[in-house]
Ligand SMILES: CC(=O)N[C@H]1[C@@H](OP(=O)(O)OP(=O)(O)OC[C@H]2O[C@@H](n3ccc(=O)[nH]c3=O)[C@H](O)[C@@H]2O)O[C@H](CO)[C@@H](O)[C@@H]1O[C@H](C)C(=O)N[C@@H](C)C(=O)N[C@H](CCC(=O)O)C(=O)O
Protein backbone atom coordinates (compact mmCIF):
# COMPACT_ATOMS: atom_id res chain seq x y z
CA UNK A 44 0.00 0.00 0.00
CA UNK A 45 1.28 3.47 -0.87
CA UNK A 46 1.38 5.58 2.27
CA UNK A 47 1.36 9.37 2.25
CA UNK A 48 2.70 10.22 5.68
CA UNK A 49 1.53 13.79 5.33
CA UNK A 50 -2.09 12.56 5.03
CA UNK A 51 -1.96 11.18 8.55
CA UNK A 52 -2.78 14.06 10.87
CA UNK A 53 -1.71 12.26 14.04
CA UNK A 54 1.90 12.45 12.79
CA UNK A 55 3.13 15.80 14.03
CA UNK A 56 6.52 15.84 12.25
CA UNK A 57 8.23 13.71 9.66
CA UNK A 58 11.72 13.33 8.30
CA UNK A 59 13.05 12.07 4.93
CA UNK A 60 10.90 10.92 1.99
CA UNK A 61 7.24 11.08 3.18
CA UNK A 62 5.72 8.66 0.61
CA UNK A 63 6.44 4.96 0.99
CA UNK A 64 5.26 1.57 -0.12
CA UNK A 65 4.29 -0.35 3.04
CA UNK A 66 3.46 -4.07 3.21
CA UNK A 67 3.33 -4.79 6.95
CA UNK A 68 2.88 -3.10 10.30
CA UNK A 69 5.17 -4.20 13.10
CA UNK A 70 5.88 -3.17 16.70
CA UNK A 71 8.62 -5.74 17.20
CA UNK A 72 12.07 -5.12 15.70
CA UNK A 73 12.79 -8.85 15.78
CA UNK A 74 10.09 -9.53 13.22
CA UNK A 75 11.62 -9.98 9.77
CA UNK A 76 9.86 -8.59 6.71
CA UNK A 77 10.05 -6.26 3.76
CA UNK A 78 8.68 -2.73 3.49
CA UNK A 79 7.61 -2.68 7.14
CA UNK A 80 6.41 0.28 9.15
CA UNK A 81 7.85 -0.05 12.67
CA UNK A 82 6.07 1.52 15.65
CA UNK A 83 8.34 2.19 18.64
CA UNK A 84 6.21 1.23 21.66
CA UNK A 85 7.26 1.82 25.24
CA UNK A 86 6.73 -1.38 27.23
CA UNK A 87 7.31 -2.72 30.71
CA UNK A 88 10.70 -4.21 29.93
CA UNK A 89 11.91 -2.40 26.88
CA UNK A 90 11.42 0.63 24.63
CA UNK A 91 10.95 0.19 20.87
CA UNK A 92 13.00 3.40 20.36
CA UNK A 93 16.07 1.39 21.41
CA UNK A 94 15.51 -1.12 18.61
CA UNK A 95 15.26 1.11 15.53
CA UNK A 96 18.51 -0.15 14.03
CA UNK A 97 17.39 -3.78 14.23
CA UNK A 98 13.94 -2.89 12.84
CA UNK A 99 15.57 -1.29 9.79
CA UNK A 100 17.89 -4.30 9.36
CA UNK A 101 14.74 -6.45 9.39
CA UNK A 102 12.97 -4.52 6.64
CA UNK A 103 11.48 -1.35 8.15
CA UNK A 104 11.29 1.51 5.63
CA UNK A 105 9.32 3.76 7.94
CA UNK A 106 9.64 4.28 11.72
CA UNK A 107 7.11 5.98 13.99
CA UNK A 108 8.00 7.08 17.52
CA UNK A 109 7.34 9.66 20.20
CA UNK A 110 10.93 10.84 20.68
CA UNK A 111 11.31 13.71 18.20
CA UNK A 112 15.01 14.28 18.84
CA UNK A 113 15.82 10.62 18.30
CA UNK A 114 13.71 10.51 15.10
CA UNK A 115 15.58 13.50 13.73
CA UNK A 116 18.97 11.98 14.55
CA UNK A 117 17.99 8.61 13.10
CA UNK A 118 16.69 10.23 9.92
CA UNK A 119 20.18 11.60 9.23
CA UNK A 120 21.71 8.19 9.89
CA UNK A 121 19.19 6.31 7.69
CA UNK A 122 18.36 8.59 4.73
CA UNK A 123 16.41 5.81 2.93
CA UNK A 124 13.99 5.40 5.80
CA UNK A 125 11.11 7.76 6.69
CA UNK A 126 10.54 8.83 10.27
CA UNK A 127 7.35 10.14 11.84
CA UNK A 128 6.72 11.66 15.27
CA UNK A 129 3.50 11.06 17.22
CA UNK A 130 2.35 12.06 20.69
CA UNK A 131 0.89 8.68 21.73
CA UNK A 132 2.66 5.56 20.40
CA UNK A 133 -0.14 3.03 20.97
CA UNK A 134 -2.95 5.30 19.81
CA UNK A 135 -0.94 6.05 16.65
CA UNK A 136 -0.53 2.33 16.03
CA UNK A 137 -4.31 1.90 16.29
CA UNK A 138 -5.06 4.85 14.01
CA UNK A 139 -2.53 3.73 11.44
CA UNK A 140 -3.96 0.18 11.48
CA UNK A 141 -7.44 1.58 10.74
CA UNK A 142 -5.98 3.56 7.79
CA UNK A 143 -3.82 0.67 6.51
CA UNK A 144 -6.65 -1.88 6.52
CA UNK A 145 -9.13 0.56 4.92
CA UNK A 146 -11.46 0.91 7.93
CA UNK A 147 -12.03 -2.86 8.00
CA UNK A 148 -13.70 -2.38 11.41
CA UNK A 149 -16.51 -0.43 9.78
CA UNK A 150 -17.20 -3.10 7.18
CA UNK A 151 -18.19 -5.65 9.80
CA UNK A 152 -20.48 -5.45 12.86
CA UNK A 153 -18.21 -5.23 15.89
CA UNK A 154 -19.35 -6.60 19.24
CA UNK A 155 -17.08 -6.09 22.27
CA UNK A 156 -17.40 -8.10 25.49
CA UNK A 157 -15.90 -6.87 28.72
CA UNK A 158 -16.21 -8.00 32.35
CA UNK A 159 -14.11 -9.90 34.86
CA UNK A 160 -15.62 -13.34 34.31
CA UNK A 161 -17.41 -14.75 31.31
CA UNK A 162 -15.90 -12.87 28.34
CA UNK A 163 -14.74 -16.00 26.51
CA UNK A 164 -18.00 -17.77 27.25
CA UNK A 165 -20.22 -14.88 26.16
CA UNK A 166 -18.16 -14.39 22.99
CA UNK A 167 -18.58 -18.08 22.15
CA UNK A 168 -22.33 -17.95 22.86
CA UNK A 169 -22.78 -14.82 20.74
CA UNK A 170 -20.80 -16.34 17.85
CA UNK A 171 -22.80 -19.55 18.03
CA UNK A 172 -26.19 -17.84 18.40
CA UNK A 173 -25.74 -15.19 15.69
CA UNK A 174 -24.26 -17.65 13.21
CA UNK A 175 -27.13 -20.09 13.76
CA UNK A 176 -29.57 -17.22 13.25
CA UNK A 177 -28.00 -16.36 9.90
CA UNK A 178 -25.44 -13.66 10.79
CA UNK A 179 -22.03 -15.17 10.05
CA UNK A 180 -19.93 -14.21 13.05
CA UNK A 181 -16.25 -14.64 13.85
CA UNK A 182 -14.66 -14.30 17.27
CA UNK A 183 -11.45 -13.07 18.87
CA UNK A 184 -10.32 -13.92 22.39
CA UNK A 185 -8.47 -16.12 24.85
CA UNK A 186 -9.53 -19.32 23.08
CA UNK A 187 -8.23 -18.20 19.69
CA UNK A 188 -9.33 -16.43 16.55
CA UNK A 189 -12.24 -17.88 14.61
CA UNK A 190 -14.09 -17.09 11.42
CA UNK A 191 -17.73 -18.18 11.49
CA UNK A 192 -16.82 -21.58 10.09
CA UNK A 193 -13.22 -22.31 11.02
CA UNK A 194 -10.33 -21.29 13.20
CA UNK A 195 -7.96 -18.71 11.72
CA UNK A 196 -4.33 -19.48 12.42
CA UNK A 197 -2.85 -16.12 13.36
CA UNK A 198 0.06 -15.59 15.71
CA UNK A 199 -1.45 -14.31 18.95
CA UNK A 200 0.17 -11.12 20.20
CA UNK A 201 -1.48 -11.19 23.65
CA UNK A 202 -3.54 -13.77 25.55
CA UNK A 203 -6.91 -12.09 25.02
CA UNK A 204 -7.21 -8.87 22.98
CA UNK A 205 -4.66 -8.56 20.15
CA UNK A 206 -2.51 -5.49 19.56
CA UNK A 207 -4.30 -2.93 17.33
CA UNK A 208 -2.45 -3.82 14.13
CA UNK A 209 -3.19 -7.52 14.60
CA UNK A 210 -6.80 -6.74 15.45
CA UNK A 211 -7.43 -4.79 12.25
CA UNK A 212 -5.60 -7.44 10.19
CA UNK A 213 -8.07 -9.98 11.62
CA UNK A 214 -11.08 -7.75 10.85
CA UNK A 215 -9.79 -7.49 7.29
CA UNK A 216 -9.40 -11.27 7.04
CA UNK A 217 -12.95 -11.80 8.36
CA UNK A 218 -14.18 -9.36 5.72
CA UNK A 219 -12.41 -11.36 3.03
CA UNK A 220 -14.10 -14.52 4.33
CA UNK A 221 -17.42 -12.67 4.10
CA UNK A 222 -18.26 -12.83 7.77
CA UNK A 223 -20.81 -10.18 8.72
CA UNK A 224 -19.97 -9.72 12.39
CA UNK A 225 -17.17 -10.25 14.87
CA UNK A 226 -17.48 -10.67 18.62
CA UNK A 227 -14.31 -9.91 20.54
CA UNK A 228 -13.19 -10.05 24.14
CA UNK A 229 -12.03 -6.64 25.26
CA UNK A 230 -9.73 -6.82 28.26
CA UNK A 231 -9.22 -3.87 30.60
CA UNK A 232 -5.50 -3.92 29.71
CA UNK A 233 -6.35 -3.67 26.01
CA UNK A 234 -8.54 -0.64 26.64
CA UNK A 235 -5.84 0.99 28.72
CA UNK A 236 -3.22 0.27 26.04
CA UNK A 237 -5.37 1.82 23.27
CA UNK A 238 -5.65 -1.45 21.35
CA UNK A 239 -9.28 -0.64 20.51
CA UNK A 240 -8.74 3.11 19.96
CA UNK A 241 -10.80 4.49 17.07
CA UNK A 242 -13.24 1.57 16.86
CA UNK A 243 -16.92 2.45 17.20
CA UNK A 244 -18.50 -0.80 18.39
CA UNK A 245 -21.93 -1.76 17.22
CA UNK A 246 -22.62 -3.39 20.60
CA UNK A 247 -20.73 -3.51 23.90
CA UNK A 248 -21.53 -6.22 26.46
CA UNK A 249 -20.81 -6.08 30.20
CA UNK A 250 -20.81 -9.35 32.15
CA UNK A 251 -19.73 -8.50 35.73
CA UNK A 252 -16.92 -6.95 37.72
CA UNK A 253 -14.81 -8.09 40.66
CA UNK A 254 -11.22 -7.47 41.63
CA UNK A 255 -8.75 -8.64 38.94
CA UNK A 256 -5.60 -7.55 37.10
CA UNK A 257 -4.43 -5.38 39.99
CA UNK A 258 -0.88 -6.40 39.04
CA UNK A 259 -1.46 -4.03 36.09
CA UNK A 260 -4.08 -1.44 37.11
CA UNK A 261 -2.94 -1.22 40.77
CA UNK A 262 -6.39 -0.13 42.04
CA UNK A 263 -9.89 -1.51 41.53
CA UNK A 264 -11.13 1.97 40.58
CA UNK A 265 -8.65 2.22 37.70
CA UNK A 266 -9.56 -1.30 36.57
CA UNK A 267 -13.25 -0.37 36.53
CA UNK A 268 -12.61 2.98 34.80
CA UNK A 269 -10.79 1.16 31.99
CA UNK A 270 -13.72 -1.19 31.49
CA UNK A 271 -16.31 1.61 31.55
CA UNK A 272 -14.52 3.32 28.64
CA UNK A 273 -15.62 0.61 26.20
CA UNK A 274 -19.18 1.92 26.52
CA UNK A 275 -18.16 5.38 25.28
CA UNK A 276 -17.27 3.67 22.01
CA UNK A 277 -20.49 1.74 21.44
CA UNK A 278 -23.84 2.46 19.82
CA UNK A 279 -25.69 -0.24 21.73
CA UNK A 280 -25.11 -2.06 24.99
CA UNK A 281 -26.14 -5.27 26.74
CA UNK A 282 -25.66 -4.97 30.49
CA UNK A 283 -25.98 -7.27 33.50
CA UNK A 284 -27.79 -5.32 36.20
CA UNK A 285 -27.20 -7.98 38.87
CA UNK A 286 -23.79 -6.34 39.05
CA UNK A 287 -22.64 -3.06 40.58
CA UNK A 288 -20.87 -1.76 37.45
CA UNK A 289 -23.76 -2.94 35.28
CA UNK A 290 -26.21 -0.84 37.30
CA UNK A 291 -23.98 2.18 36.89
CA UNK A 292 -23.70 1.60 33.15
CA UNK A 293 -27.46 1.15 32.79
CA UNK A 294 -27.93 4.53 34.42
CA UNK A 295 -25.44 6.41 32.26
CA UNK A 296 -25.38 4.69 28.87
CA UNK A 297 -27.03 6.95 26.30
CA UNK A 298 -27.31 4.53 23.36
CA UNK A 299 -29.70 1.67 22.75
CA UNK A 300 -29.66 -0.47 25.93
CA UNK A 301 -30.79 -3.98 26.84
CA UNK A 302 -30.44 -5.02 30.49
CA UNK A 303 -30.50 -8.56 31.86
CA UNK A 304 -30.83 -10.19 35.25
CA UNK A 305 -31.60 -13.38 37.14
CA UNK A 306 -33.67 -11.43 39.66
CA UNK A 307 -37.38 -11.39 38.86
CA UNK A 308 -37.79 -8.06 40.69
CA UNK A 309 -34.97 -6.27 38.88
CA UNK A 310 -37.02 -4.67 36.12
CA UNK A 311 -34.46 -5.81 33.53
CA UNK A 312 -35.44 -6.17 29.87
CA UNK A 313 -34.47 -9.84 29.95
CA UNK A 314 -35.06 -11.89 33.10
CA UNK A 315 -34.29 -15.56 33.61
CA UNK A 316 -36.43 -17.09 36.32
CA UNK A 317 -37.00 -20.57 37.75
CA UNK A 318 -33.63 -21.88 36.58
CA UNK A 319 -33.38 -25.65 36.75
CA UNK A 320 -29.92 -27.14 36.35
CA UNK A 321 -29.52 -30.76 35.26
CA UNK A 322 -26.73 -32.89 33.81
CA UNK A 323 -27.94 -32.23 30.29
CA UNK A 324 -28.15 -28.43 30.59
CA UNK A 325 -30.23 -25.68 32.16
CA UNK A 326 -33.93 -24.92 31.76
CA UNK A 327 -35.34 -21.54 32.65
CA UNK A 328 -38.20 -19.19 32.06
CA UNK A 329 -37.25 -16.15 29.98
CA UNK A 330 -39.33 -13.07 30.73
CA UNK A 331 -39.37 -10.27 28.20
CA UNK A 332 -41.94 -7.59 27.39
CA UNK A 333 -44.53 -9.20 29.71
CA UNK A 334 -44.17 -12.45 27.80
CA UNK A 335 -42.70 -15.66 29.12
CA UNK A 336 -40.77 -18.26 27.11
CA UNK A 337 -39.53 -21.66 28.24
CA UNK A 338 -35.84 -22.05 27.40
CA UNK A 339 -34.19 -25.41 27.16
CA UNK A 340 -30.49 -24.69 26.89
CA UNK A 341 -27.42 -26.85 26.51
CA UNK A 342 -25.35 -24.67 28.87
CA UNK A 343 -24.65 -25.68 32.45
CA UNK A 344 -25.21 -23.62 35.59
CA UNK A 345 -26.80 -20.37 36.70
CA UNK A 346 -23.79 -18.23 35.82
CA UNK A 347 -24.01 -19.52 32.28
CA UNK A 348 -27.64 -18.42 32.18
CA UNK A 349 -26.32 -14.90 32.78
CA UNK A 350 -23.92 -15.43 29.88
CA UNK A 351 -26.71 -16.74 27.70
CA UNK A 352 -28.90 -13.70 28.46
CA UNK A 353 -26.03 -11.48 27.26
CA UNK A 354 -25.98 -13.38 23.98
CA UNK A 355 -29.78 -13.19 23.64
CA UNK A 356 -29.66 -9.42 24.20
CA UNK A 357 -27.02 -9.10 21.47
CA UNK A 358 -29.12 -11.11 19.03
CA UNK A 359 -32.15 -8.88 19.79
CA UNK A 360 -30.01 -5.80 19.10
CA UNK A 361 -29.31 -7.37 15.73
CA UNK A 362 -33.00 -7.51 14.85
CA UNK A 363 -33.31 -11.26 15.36
CA UNK A 364 -36.77 -12.15 16.63
CA UNK A 365 -37.10 -13.91 19.99
CA UNK A 366 -39.09 -16.71 18.29
CA UNK A 367 -36.04 -17.43 16.13
CA UNK A 368 -33.66 -17.27 19.10
CA UNK A 369 -35.41 -19.63 21.55
CA UNK A 370 -35.17 -22.89 19.52
CA UNK A 371 -31.46 -22.33 18.81
CA UNK A 372 -30.51 -22.09 22.50
CA UNK A 373 -30.41 -25.86 22.91
CA UNK A 374 -27.53 -26.01 20.40
CA UNK A 375 -25.30 -23.27 21.79
CA UNK A 376 -21.65 -24.29 21.74
CA UNK A 377 -19.68 -24.11 24.96
CA UNK A 378 -16.07 -22.87 24.64
CA UNK A 379 -13.20 -25.24 25.32
CA UNK A 380 -11.93 -25.27 28.92
CA UNK A 381 -15.12 -23.75 30.35
CA UNK A 382 -17.07 -26.44 32.20
CA UNK A 383 -15.54 -28.92 29.78
CA UNK A 384 -16.69 -32.35 30.93
CA UNK A 385 -14.58 -35.45 30.32
CA UNK A 386 -16.38 -38.64 31.24
CA UNK A 387 -14.71 -41.40 29.35
CA UNK A 388 -12.32 -42.60 32.07
CA UNK A 389 -12.99 -45.09 34.87
CA UNK A 390 -16.40 -43.85 36.05
CA UNK A 391 -15.06 -40.44 37.01
CA UNK A 392 -16.36 -37.08 35.83
CA UNK A 393 -13.49 -34.69 35.17
CA UNK A 394 -14.30 -31.02 34.60
CA UNK A 395 -11.72 -28.63 33.21
CA UNK A 396 -12.71 -25.06 33.98
CA UNK A 397 -10.88 -21.78 33.58
CA UNK A 398 -12.13 -20.37 36.92
CA UNK A 399 -9.23 -18.21 38.01
CA UNK A 400 -10.88 -15.54 40.13
CA UNK A 401 -12.52 -16.06 43.55
CA UNK A 402 -15.93 -15.17 42.09
CA UNK A 403 -15.56 -17.64 39.21
CA UNK A 404 -14.36 -20.37 41.59
CA UNK A 405 -17.34 -19.74 43.91
CA UNK A 406 -19.79 -20.07 41.00
CA UNK A 407 -18.07 -23.16 39.67
CA UNK A 408 -17.92 -24.99 43.01
CA UNK A 409 -21.57 -24.35 43.79
CA UNK A 410 -22.79 -25.33 40.32
CA UNK A 411 -20.57 -28.44 40.09
CA UNK A 412 -21.89 -29.63 43.46
CA UNK A 413 -25.32 -30.01 41.87
CA UNK A 414 -24.00 -32.89 39.76
CA UNK A 415 -24.29 -36.41 41.21
CA UNK A 416 -20.96 -37.53 42.70
CA UNK A 417 -19.45 -39.39 45.61
CA UNK A 418 -16.47 -37.16 46.41
CA UNK A 419 -15.45 -33.83 44.91
CA UNK A 420 -11.73 -33.29 44.34
CA UNK A 421 -10.76 -29.75 43.36
CA UNK A 422 -7.43 -28.54 42.06
CA UNK A 423 -6.92 -24.79 42.53
CA UNK A 424 -3.91 -22.69 41.55
CA UNK A 425 -2.02 -19.51 42.18
CA UNK A 426 -1.16 -17.76 38.91
CA UNK A 427 2.43 -16.57 39.17
CA UNK A 428 2.09 -13.88 36.50
CA UNK A 429 -0.90 -12.27 38.22
CA UNK A 430 -1.71 -10.41 41.42
CA UNK A 431 -0.34 -12.20 44.53
CA UNK A 432 -3.13 -10.75 46.71
CA UNK A 433 -5.66 -12.84 44.80
CA UNK A 434 -3.97 -16.15 45.67
CA UNK A 435 -5.10 -16.58 49.33
CA UNK A 436 -8.66 -15.70 48.25
CA UNK A 437 -8.71 -18.77 46.01
CA UNK A 438 -7.96 -20.92 49.09
CA UNK A 439 -10.52 -19.06 51.20
CA UNK A 440 -13.13 -19.74 48.51
CA UNK A 441 -12.36 -23.45 48.18
CA UNK A 442 -11.92 -24.33 51.86
CA UNK A 443 -14.60 -26.73 53.11
CA UNK A 444 -16.29 -26.90 49.71
CA UNK A 445 -14.52 -29.97 48.34
CA UNK A 446 -13.56 -33.31 49.86
CA UNK A 447 -9.99 -32.94 48.74
CA UNK A 448 -8.16 -29.82 47.56
CA UNK A 449 -4.90 -29.78 45.64
CA UNK A 450 -3.09 -26.46 45.53
CA UNK A 451 -0.78 -25.91 42.59
CA UNK A 452 0.78 -23.22 40.38
CA UNK A 453 -0.21 -21.89 36.98
CA UNK A 454 2.28 -19.93 34.91
CA UNK A 455 4.92 -19.45 37.60
CA UNK A 456 6.57 -16.82 35.38
CA UNK A 457 9.74 -15.64 37.10
CA UNK A 458 8.60 -16.85 40.53
CA UNK A 459 9.66 -19.86 42.55
CA UNK A 460 6.56 -22.16 42.45
CA UNK A 461 6.96 -22.86 46.17
CA UNK A 462 6.43 -19.15 46.92
CA UNK A 463 3.24 -19.13 44.86
CA UNK A 464 1.89 -22.27 46.56
CA UNK A 465 2.79 -20.87 49.99
CA UNK A 466 0.95 -17.66 49.16
CA UNK A 467 -2.22 -19.59 48.23
CA UNK A 468 -1.90 -21.69 51.41
CA UNK A 469 -2.03 -18.57 53.63
CA UNK A 470 -5.72 -18.26 52.69
CA UNK A 471 -6.75 -21.52 54.42
CA UNK A 472 -7.97 -21.28 58.02
CA UNK A 473 -6.58 -24.75 58.59
CA UNK A 474 -3.79 -25.32 56.10
CA UNK A 475 -2.62 -28.50 57.85
CA UNK A 476 -5.94 -30.24 57.13
CA UNK A 477 -4.95 -33.63 55.66
CA UNK A 478 -7.50 -33.16 52.87
CA UNK A 479 -5.34 -30.37 51.43
CA UNK A 480 -2.23 -31.25 49.47
CA UNK A 481 0.17 -29.32 47.26
CA UNK A 482 2.01 -29.73 43.97
CA UNK A 483 4.68 -27.50 42.53
CA UNK A 484 3.68 -27.89 38.88
CA UNK A 485 0.29 -27.97 37.20
CA UNK A 486 1.16 -31.32 35.63
CA UNK A 487 1.86 -32.87 39.03
CA UNK A 488 -1.32 -31.24 40.39
CA UNK A 489 -3.45 -32.87 37.71
CA UNK A 490 -1.80 -36.23 38.34
CA UNK A 491 -2.34 -35.90 42.09
CA UNK A 492 -6.03 -35.07 41.60
CA UNK A 493 -6.44 -38.11 39.37
CA UNK A 494 -4.55 -40.45 41.68
CA UNK A 495 -6.72 -39.40 44.65
CA UNK A 496 -9.88 -40.21 42.71
CA UNK A 497 -12.05 -43.28 42.61
CA UNK A 498 -15.02 -44.39 40.58
CA UNK A 499 -17.96 -41.99 41.02
CA UNK A 500 -15.80 -39.01 41.95
CA UNK A 501 -16.03 -35.54 40.47
CA UNK A 502 -12.66 -33.94 39.70
CA UNK A 503 -12.46 -30.20 39.07
CA UNK A 504 -9.28 -28.97 37.40
CA UNK A 505 -9.54 -25.21 37.71
CA UNK A 506 -7.57 -22.12 36.72
CA UNK A 507 -6.03 -22.75 33.36
CA UNK A 508 -3.74 -22.58 30.48
CA UNK A 509 -3.12 -19.63 28.23
CA UNK A 510 -2.77 -20.91 24.68
CA UNK A 511 -1.95 -24.49 25.69
CA UNK A 512 1.20 -23.55 27.58
CA UNK A 513 2.67 -22.81 30.97
CA UNK A 514 4.61 -19.55 31.09
CA UNK A 515 7.87 -20.25 32.91
CA UNK A 516 10.62 -17.61 32.99
CA UNK A 517 9.31 -16.00 29.80
CA UNK A 518 9.11 -19.30 27.90
CA UNK A 519 5.84 -20.87 26.75
CA UNK A 520 6.18 -24.53 27.75
CA UNK A 521 3.51 -26.67 26.01
CA UNK A 522 0.96 -28.07 28.46
CA UNK A 523 -2.37 -29.85 28.07
CA UNK A 524 -4.50 -31.13 30.96
CA UNK A 525 -6.33 -33.34 28.48
CA UNK A 526 -3.14 -35.02 27.31
CA UNK A 527 -2.05 -35.63 30.92
CA UNK A 528 -5.43 -37.19 31.73
CA UNK A 529 -5.31 -39.40 28.64
CA UNK A 530 -1.81 -40.60 29.38
CA UNK A 531 -2.60 -41.21 33.07
CA UNK A 532 -5.51 -43.52 32.31
CA UNK A 533 -3.63 -45.19 29.47
CA UNK A 534 -0.79 -46.02 31.90
CA UNK A 535 -3.27 -47.07 34.59
CA UNK A 536 -4.86 -49.51 32.17
CA UNK A 537 -1.41 -50.87 31.31
CA UNK A 538 -0.53 -51.33 34.99
CA UNK A 539 -3.85 -53.04 35.67
CA UNK A 540 -3.38 -55.49 32.81
CA UNK A 541 0.17 -56.28 34.00
CA UNK A 542 -1.23 -56.90 37.51
CA UNK A 543 -3.94 -59.15 36.10
CA UNK A 544 -1.30 -61.06 34.10
CA UNK A 545 0.72 -61.51 37.28
CA UNK A 546 -2.30 -62.78 39.22
CA UNK A 547 -3.04 -65.45 36.59
C1 LIG B 1 2.30 -6.50 30.31
C2 LIG B 1 2.03 -6.07 28.92
O1 LIG B 1 1.19 -5.26 28.70
N1 LIG B 1 2.73 -6.67 27.97
C3 LIG B 1 2.59 -6.28 26.56
C4 LIG B 1 3.74 -5.37 26.23
O2 LIG B 1 4.89 -6.11 26.53
P1 LIG B 1 6.08 -5.46 27.30
O3 LIG B 1 5.62 -4.22 28.01
O4 LIG B 1 6.75 -6.51 28.10
O5 LIG B 1 6.97 -5.10 26.06
P2 LIG B 1 8.50 -4.88 26.12
O6 LIG B 1 9.20 -6.18 26.05
O7 LIG B 1 8.80 -3.95 27.24
O8 LIG B 1 8.75 -4.14 24.74
C5 LIG B 1 8.21 -2.86 24.42
C6 LIG B 1 8.11 -2.79 22.92
O9 LIG B 1 9.40 -2.96 22.35
C7 LIG B 1 9.38 -3.97 21.39
N2 LIG B 1 10.65 -4.64 21.37
C8 LIG B 1 11.14 -5.26 22.47
C9 LIG B 1 12.34 -5.93 22.42
C10 LIG B 1 13.07 -5.97 21.20
O10 LIG B 1 14.16 -6.56 21.08
N3 LIG B 1 12.54 -5.33 20.13
C11 LIG B 1 11.35 -4.66 20.17
O11 LIG B 1 10.92 -4.11 19.18
C12 LIG B 1 8.25 -4.89 21.81
O12 LIG B 1 7.73 -5.64 20.72
C13 LIG B 1 7.22 -3.89 22.34
O13 LIG B 1 6.47 -3.38 21.28
O14 LIG B 1 3.73 -4.99 24.87
C14 LIG B 1 3.78 -6.12 23.98
C15 LIG B 1 3.76 -5.58 22.55
O15 LIG B 1 2.89 -4.56 22.40
C16 LIG B 1 2.58 -7.05 24.24
O16 LIG B 1 2.61 -8.13 23.36
C17 LIG B 1 2.66 -7.50 25.68
O17 LIG B 1 1.56 -8.33 25.96
C18 LIG B 1 1.94 -9.54 26.62
C19 LIG B 1 2.04 -10.67 25.62
C20 LIG B 1 0.91 -9.90 27.68
O18 LIG B 1 0.97 -10.96 28.24
N4 LIG B 1 0.00 -9.02 27.98
C21 LIG B 1 -1.02 -9.30 28.98
C22 LIG B 1 -0.72 -8.61 30.27
C23 LIG B 1 -2.34 -8.80 28.44
O19 LIG B 1 -2.42 -7.89 27.66
N5 LIG B 1 -3.40 -9.42 28.91
C24 LIG B 1 -4.70 -8.98 28.59
C25 LIG B 1 -5.76 -9.61 29.49
C26 LIG B 1 -5.69 -11.09 29.73
C27 LIG B 1 -6.98 -11.59 30.40
O20 LIG B 1 -8.07 -11.55 29.78
O21 LIG B 1 -6.93 -12.01 31.55
C28 LIG B 1 -5.00 -9.26 27.13
O22 LIG B 1 -5.73 -8.47 26.53
O23 LIG B 1 -4.51 -10.23 26.55
Ligand SMILES: Nc1ncnc2c1ncn2[C@@H]1O[C@H](COP(=O)(O)OP(=O)(O)OP(=O)(O)O)[C@@H](O)[C@H]1O
Nearest residue numbers: 159160161162163164185346381397398403406407
Ligand atom coordinates in the same frame (compact mmCIF):
# COMPACT_ATOMS: atom_id res chain seq x y z
N1 LIG C 1 -21.00 -14.85 34.26
C1 LIG C 1 -20.14 -15.45 35.06
N2 LIG C 1 -20.13 -15.18 36.38
C2 LIG C 1 -19.25 -15.77 37.23
N3 LIG C 1 -18.34 -16.68 36.83
C3 LIG C 1 -18.31 -16.98 35.52
C4 LIG C 1 -19.19 -16.39 34.58
N4 LIG C 1 -18.92 -16.89 33.35
C5 LIG C 1 -17.91 -17.74 33.52
N5 LIG C 1 -17.54 -17.82 34.81
C6 LIG C 1 -16.44 -18.61 35.40
O1 LIG C 1 -15.24 -17.97 34.97
C7 LIG C 1 -14.41 -18.89 34.25
C8 LIG C 1 -13.75 -18.15 33.10
O2 LIG C 1 -14.75 -17.84 32.15
P1 LIG C 1 -14.36 -17.11 30.82
O3 LIG C 1 -13.13 -17.70 30.27
O4 LIG C 1 -15.57 -17.06 29.96
O5 LIG C 1 -14.02 -15.67 31.43
P2 LIG C 1 -13.07 -14.56 30.83
O6 LIG C 1 -13.65 -13.27 31.27
O7 LIG C 1 -12.95 -14.76 29.37
O8 LIG C 1 -11.67 -14.80 31.49
P3 LIG C 1 -10.27 -14.54 30.73
O9 LIG C 1 -10.35 -13.32 29.92
O10 LIG C 1 -9.30 -14.43 31.82
O11 LIG C 1 -10.16 -15.74 29.84
C9 LIG C 1 -15.37 -19.97 33.77
O12 LIG C 1 -14.66 -21.13 33.51
C10 LIG C 1 -16.35 -20.05 34.93
O13 LIG C 1 -15.81 -20.81 35.97
